[in-house]
Amino acid sequence: MGLTKSEIFSKNQNDIAQIAKVLGHPARIAILEHISKVKTCICGDLVNEIGLAQPTISQHLKELKSIGILKGNIEGTSICYCINNEKWEEIRTILNQFLEIFSTSINKCC
Numbered sequence: 001m002g003l004t005k006s007e008i009f010s011k012n013q014n015d016i017a018q019i020a021k022v023l024g025h026p027a028r029i030a031i032l033e034h035i036s037k038v039k040t041c042i043c044g045d046l047v048n049e050i051g052l053a054q055p056t057i058s059q060h061l062k063e064l065k066s067i068g069i070l071k072g073n074i075e076g077t078s079i080c081y082c083i084n085n086e087k088w089e090e091i092r093t094i095l096n097q098f099l100e101i102f103s104t105s106i107n108k109c110c
Contacts (some may be wrong), residue, residue, distance in 0.1 A: 016098050019091055022067045027052060027060050032069070035083055042078040067091070 006014050022028065027050060034049050035041055041049075046057045061081060064070045068087040072079040 012094070012098075015094060019067060019094065022063050022069075025060065025063075027056070028064055031057070031060055031064065032083070035070070035081060040080050040082045042075075042080055044078070 006017075009017075030050050031046055034046060038045070043054060043057050043061065046052075046061075047054050050057065052060075061070065061072075065072065068084055069091060070081050071084045072081050074080075
């Protein structure tokens, strides 16, 4: 398999692709939906809520943290996760700007 050649694309294009990659799994969407409802939770809560194994949930949490959408605070022997509101707004702005490009050009197609 070849290199992705990400250096030939703009920072914005790479950022959008990374966001889409991380959000491109239904378990991660379920995790974000649950945390947005309860505000904070630990991995064990997500295991009970979503029904996946703890190592699987941990891997998904790691991916979500990789783009900064989740924050984790150590509480005893657990990490309590919550949505990083600043990063969420940044991602929302990036995706809205990207989608806006298409909403204006789709109407002109064919």
